[in-house]
Amino acid sequence: MQNVKTYSQTNIEVGQFSQLPLRQKYAIADLLYVAYGLLIVALVLVSYILGMFDLLPHDPQQIHMDMLLAPPASNGYLLGTDFMGRDILSRLIMGIQAYFLPGLLAISIALTGGVVLGILAGYCDRKTETMITYFTNLVDSFPRLVLILLVIAAFKPDIYYIMVVMGITGVPAVATAIANKIRYLAHKNFIEAAVALGLRTRVIIFKHILWYNCRALLIIQATLGMGEAILLETSLSYLGFGVQEPMPSWGNMVQSGANYFLQGNFWPSTAPALAILFTILGFNLLGDGLNNILEDRRGR
Amino acid sequence: MSAAMTQPLLKIDNLRTYFYARSKQSFVRAVDGVSLEVGQRETVGVVGESGSGKSITAMSVMGLIGAGPGVIGGSIHYASHRVKKNLLEGLENFIDIETENGRVMKVRKNESGWQHASERLMSDLRGKEIAMIFQNPRASLNPYITVGEQITEAVRLHTACKSAKEARERALYWLEQVKMDSPRLRFNAYPSAMSGGMCQRVMIAMALSSEPSLLIADEPTTGLDATIQSKIIELLEELKQDTGISTLLISHDIGVISRLSDRVAVMYGGAVVEYGSAQSVLDINAAIKHPYTAALLASVPSEQKIHEKANLQTIEGDVLDTINVPPGCRFHARCNQVTPEIREKCASHHPELIEVAPGHQMRCWRFVS
């Protein structure tokens, strides 16, 4: 059970932390997470734009009766075709349309609402804080999925309505995080110092609190929120409540491919499932890596 | 008195304790070749500013360094009437050092082996033979256990007291010894109900309850109110008379050191720069003075300075950051007593600690003939 550690120093002169190169400053794992996450985000963005302008390799709705269930890399269908002969790759790209904008809507609502409530709760007097806490606890205690199903039942299964609900139910998390952060910062004098200096309250809130100190928090909430939105949308589509056939969504692709799974045709179901997996993983890792990089690692 | 000089109780020889800053990929040379002695029934004060390595030296003696490479060299000889050993015996077998131009650049350490060996050496001494009290006493006490319980626990652990009743009696006795008011009442109190000064008294009681030969006090009065500080110092003075204990007192407060110490060691940048009797080291008018000690004494507002409302003498620059250690004398960059003859030597060679007068050691090129 030998546990030998080696410590070595290469430079005689050691500079300050902030001037070190990137690789020395942060853990390699975090850098990899962020790199991967950014790659995924880039892919999603590019795919969204491609989908928006219809620059797809094939028409996602086009049925090719002669090429049913073709395996990947056959005849120009990079990822093969599904049970109706439709190109899977194009359908995957098109599927991003289903969650991209709605997801952005959800996180915008969550972040905006959360920031406003969080600042009010953290900055104002006890009474306001208590009221906001009650309110956020109330919203938090609603079971999200049930609420969504209610909305679907009451209105139509419109992904935008669903995302609004998700946004609203996401407000408490952000608000609490920000309010806690502010309460923590209130102990530290520099908010007081900013007041003493004569800075306007607006400046203090936006610059000192939000930009400098809550930046990381908000980015993480955004990335995690996006991941959740994707999961929500794909789950609902899988269950049949979201995007309906023949419009592609990763969720309903998994669903429709399920019938053919047991026959030995894994691919039509697996491809979208893997897409879901790697995309959500990308967002989560991005959030995680950014958190580590932005939050703690300043200075010694 | 026998013909042979009695062995010093504690003899630290060339102690080196390093840490490692991973973010900067470099060593933090916190204690870099410290040698000091604490004799029987004597109080040795260690003065220094932050970064001088004084606290780390104390922690190294107690074997409380867990981080980084830790203690990598030197010897600590402990010789009381009960135990005689080198606290770092055999530990060098677990450490492999590579140097470059005399500077340590690589250390390979067998962590588990080192830990086991160190524990075997220290476990029967810690708390029993050598006791330690820390700065910020409230943080060193368990907030969920009554004060009396904690002292009792120490008594049962370190003395031959068998029964719980006997241990409690001892604990109460020591609580009285440290001049706690209403000791019976305080026995059942929690640390949160007591002031800093009282908590420190509890710590002292805990430390002394096992009747150790050596007490290490790391900044015992820092952070306490001024009036309470003087009470704690008076207490330590009295206990010293009554029990004959030896103390290694560490503080950045020169006043505290001067009241309690027989001998004083001044530390800077991880090494002892001056070491001698309290009178000779702390006397601001002495002829033989290390430039750092002289500057340190001069920067404290004294009666005269206050009277004249003059500016204080400062030391240029900032305290040495033990990561970037210069090749020559560590104080060179801030020293105001460099003469042209020794400038070269000061900048390139680290001076040794040599005896400049009987019982007075100095680490400075000015005093090397």
Place this chain on the structure above:
Amino acid sequence: MSKTILEVKQLSKHFRRQRSVFSVFNRRSDTIPAVDKVSFYLRENETMGLVGESGCGKTTVGRTILRLTRPTSGNIIFDGRDITHLSDQELRPLRKDMQIIFQDLDAALNPKMRVQDILNEAISVYGRVSDAEAEVKLRMLLDQVNLKNSKLSSYPSELSGGEKRRVGIARVLAVGAKMIVADEPTSALDVSIQAQVVNLLRDLQKQLGLSYLFISHDLQVVELMSHKVAVMYLGRIVEMGLTERIAGSARHPYTFILWSALVEKQNHEAIQSVKMDRRAAWGVFDFERPASGCRFAPRCPVYERRGRPAECTDPANEPQLRDVGEGHQVACHFPLGS
């Protein structure tokens, strides 16, 4: 005769107490009087030291004067203008002249901002400044506080204690303060660095004619820096006067204990002469049980020695500050030397 820049009249700040489980057992008042009817004035180019042990309210006085907390009662008159009840809007332009250097080094600087960001922000708080002007002002500030240019791009966590203090001082100078509340400016610093900060503050005072409210528990530094000193105990000023008189011929027993607790003073005889009760000066004061009458009575050796006179604990007869010559004021029924 230099102008009075700050006048504080009967300033009080009471904090509402938080109820604890044990409050059932004692009948207590509902507020903690952290600062109780404090009055003093400060002139231009003058330093007033405010001393006392922890919990005496000196930091609260400093913060209340700058309206960082709302005073419960009393008046604060800064530069001839009563700022006690001004709204935040009205107060903001006045803040330019009254600033604070905080005690806690790490907390007062935004850890995510570089030094240059911090200073640039301070420079442009009170008016648009062109980039070139800001550059010049920045260099000048660094020069004034003796900070190296290379420190501009560092984060506060990379600075040493003394450097952080100096950034705090530079920030205060950047807005152009006339009066500075220095809250424990030398605490948590090494002795040699303390000397640097003290010298710096004195030089700045000479150069710029600043006024300081110097809050500290370090009596020697206060003695060195201040022209006059006020001693606080449990929220009230118990003695106030010129520094030499307070340090040399203190009249209030508490002041005497404070000064003789200075560890350096080996003057055992002086302590013996007042026959201090050994137990007199330990323990935290208990706001929960304010003594009626003189607040210092429970710890006062003179009270003991005089056989516990009734005046000292008479709630209707709290000792008020009385002039004992040359602006020296004492709040005590039996001041020393009388």
